[in-house]
Amino acid sequence: MTREHPLRRLAGFARPHRASAVAATVYSVLNKFFDVLPELLIGVAVDVVVNQQDSFLAGLGVPDPLHQLYLLVALSILVWGLESLFEYLLAVRWRGLAQELQHALRQAAYGHLQRLPPAVIERERSGRLMALMNEDVNQIERFLNTGANDLIQVVVSSLLVGAVFFALTASLAALAMLPIPLILIGAFWFQKRLAPRYAAAREAAATVSARLNNNLAGMATIQAYTAEDFEAEHLRQASDGFRARNADAIRFSAAITPVIRMAILAGFVATLLYGGMLTLRGDLGVGSYSALVYLTQRLLWPLTRLADMVDLYQRAMASVNRVMDLLDTPVPVRGTDPVPANARGELVFEGVGFDYGGRVAVRDINLHVPAGSTVALVGGTGAGKSTLLKLLLRFLDPKQGRLLLDQADVAAIAPAALRRTVGYVAQEPFLTDGTVADNIAYGERQPDRERVEAAARAAEAHAFIAAMPRGYDSEVGERGGNLSGGQRQRIALARALYRDPKVLVLDEATSAVDNETEAAIQRSLARAAQGRTTLVVAHRLSTVRHADVIHVMDAGRIVESGSHDELLARNGAYAALWRLQTGEVIEL
Template identity: 75%
Template sequence: MHPLRRLFAFARPYRRDAVLATVWSVANKVMDVLPEILIGVAVDVVVNRQDSFVARLGVPDPVHQLVLLTAATALVWAFESLFEYLYALKWRRLAQDLQHVLRQSAYGHLQALPPDTIATQRSGRLMALLNEDVNQVERFLNTGANDLIQVFVSSLLIGAVFFLLTADLAALAILPIPLILVAAFWFQKRLAPRYAGARDAAATLSARLTNNLRGMATIQAYTAEAFEAAHLERASDGFRARNAEAIRYSAMIHPAIRIAVLIGFVATLLYGGVLTLRGELGVGSYSALVFLTQRLLWPMTRLADMTDLYNRAMASVNRIMDLLDAPLPPRPARTLDARPAGALAFEDVRFAYAGRPALHGVSLEVPAGRTVALVGGTGSGKSTLLKLLLGFLRPDAGRIALDGLDLAGVDPQSLRRHVAYVAQEPFLTDGSVADNIAYGERDADPARVEAAARAAEAHAFVASLPDGYASPVGEGGAQLSGGQRQRIALARALYRDPAILILDEATSAVDNETEAAIQRSLARAAAGRTVLVVAHRLSTVRHADVIHVMDHGRIVESGSHDELLTRDGTYAGLWRLQTGETLDAAAQADAPAAAG
């Protein structure tokens, strides 16, 4: 489908505004053409006096005729100014409204897609789409749409006047128009793919910049500034080269159109003058036609800018609509209104990423109110199980049940309202500490915020901040340490008071003190809720009720910490690797705890 049709289909609710804006544009152009005609009539009055065109309308006195023409001119200019104000107001409001709705729709659609979509699409490219592409459409609606309408209307109006006055001269005057249109379409056909390539190159450049800004500390730590600058230079050169291809064609449009305009203007000037000298055309008519030729043809020189703006906008429209057309995963109608008990069951669950198996018939149960851990090496399938549970992915086979209810038939959003998730790298919004703890709520309860922070052992460091809970955390939590960010993330989970608490490598990047604090918090948080913990660091999960050891998408061992050490299997090997302890030392260390 043509991008303009895709935009019209999307903008259906704004059709009334677009029609009204078009009406004001047309009315303005009608008023814009009339002064040139009135100039011709005024010349006719001065030359022919009592025999002028206006005299035949019943105003014989030449002075009165000029007064009448002056009043008419003033009125026309007033209406032209009024209609210009109205169309500018309407088009710009439409541009602002549509860019707002486009951005919100694209972002909303992106939020409804699985989180892995951002990883595959690259965040920099999506940022370019949500910002620059949407702004490109806005720029086209601000000026380009009105320009295209007015060029078309002025061509019709002035062409009609020409044919009314002299058909021969009209044919000469409009002769360049087909040439101009053919040239414009020829250039447009060649510009469209080049602008699409330029937008892709711009997105690649944006992705590179976003990635480098996020990793600036690593770049400097590895003294890789020159290396990354070279990468950026190549991306920027690619963008420049793609733009240069488009510029070569767009720069040719203006001179080509000017030559065609010159042909039409010279024809009117010369042939019209000859007709006037022969007495076949009035002086006033000749004057009007010369001015109207300017009005007819010179706006055509702006076709270069219009074509340029149009092609850039259409390339952006295609990118935005391609995102909006991306199919959404199905959302079942059933919801979880009451708080679930929290019993989970994975039954023969299988999943593969693009044909690469990640889970091979995994079955496990998580009783309500119990703490269950998943451990294993990278790529063993632990995080995949969590994504399936949260509804970010769907199993290829098998099922996941909550309190005996198959989650395949449950709206994932209603499930997530009863789940709190703490990731390895917690997301913090650029707001205050309280905003992040009560994340997602407009009217946070200060008492609950503080209680959650205390439960996560975050209150002490929050209280030491300059503004306490009102202290800003910075972009991505940049003003906090890694351990502090993790405690805020845990406090956010506890503030929600979920039926199910999920921790995905929540202690893998924190120091021993923070890990100990999180473990104490978890011991308190586990009461009355189901806790599912994924960890590499086994010290985090040693007190879990059950530990499942995963390897290459399968559960290879299950049991408590002591049971797994006694078996001297995979878990025991991992424990020795991480702690350096022998099994006897580990058993002795755990004996008092077991006795207690």
């Protein structure tokens, strides 16, 4: 199916701003109208000086040449004043519209991104998404700031000046305007070949952004492995690719202006020579000839900016397509029901299966998590433990079977309502660049300080928070960089407890902490689990040995279930994992 033209896609998005766009266009047209008039006034002035009582103005009822000059001065002041007024108004309108659309596009792109499942976002490079929401949106803004007005004024100028030419002498008009079709054909020929080059340049820019983003996040590892030169070479290659794509586009865009100049020269020479011959023969007035010479330049010279206009236009249209493609990414149809009233937190997985593009992650999972119980999922890497959590949080939707929360099908529940019922602690917790209190009460504009402190105490985080320079008002730094791994994890746990969820989900929450911190978190979990359903994914079996039920997963299936002691007594997969981690010999 043919994709809609990017300008139409942008116009569709900008429909709420149509009044501003119409006003800006009207101001551009009026500005160009009054911008063209001074050339006509020059012709009238020459006519007054040469013909005096027989001039054009004399025929309008102003016989005195001096009075004609006074009238010309008054008209010039009026024309220049109005031209300046509309110049100001169009600048304010176009730039205001550019800012409004820039803001709206960025907000819409980010808002849409947040509605997409994490799996869709994970398939995209973070650098590409960053480039899309920054550079691409800014490119569209630059076009609206100047390019849109330039394009409108070139069209209006051609129509106005063409009308004057044909009114004065049709034959000269045909000669003067002969280069315009050639110029436009050439511009469109260049435009067609520039479009794919600028699209390739935008993709190359996204590659550079992705590489920079990746390296900044992993700078400690780069330095630890003395891989600075290695990564610098990677960045050089990505930057060279961007430079090569841009150079390819520049070679084409740079050729436009010289070609247009030659076409303009032909039109100007035609007016100068043929118009002069008509004037010498008396078929054209001196004033009209003067006006036409000026107007030829006014008609054709702006076309030299077609190179910049086409360049800016093509860059903007490539960016429009990228932003609109993101906005057109379909959001999966989700449920709209609320969480069942007086939810207790009972979870049931019925024949649940899921695969990643044909690679089976979990299959035929039947699992019952009673309300208020603590259930653990253990197993090797790739066993399917984290996939079950993603299915519960509806980051993914099962391809077979269903999940129930208090007998209600999770697929029918609105994702936001479901997630407000679940407290989630990830293996690598995300902390926003704000205060400790902001992170514990994450998502609330006015945190309840008593609840914040209570949640921190429950997560055994209060002591180290109180020891920080500004306590709960201390900045955690970008991604929690001012905190240790254990401190970040306990703040993440406090965040989950702040919401007082019915279901608490922990995904490898203690895998990256020391034994002392793990013990503190385990004590916190023992208290936090009281009165709520807790689902724990862990590699370290010491974390889950006190769970009510432990399910051992392998290759997407549950292969063993029972308490810690029961599973050790079976001497199966769990017992093997326990021996591997502890070195303990199990006596049968």
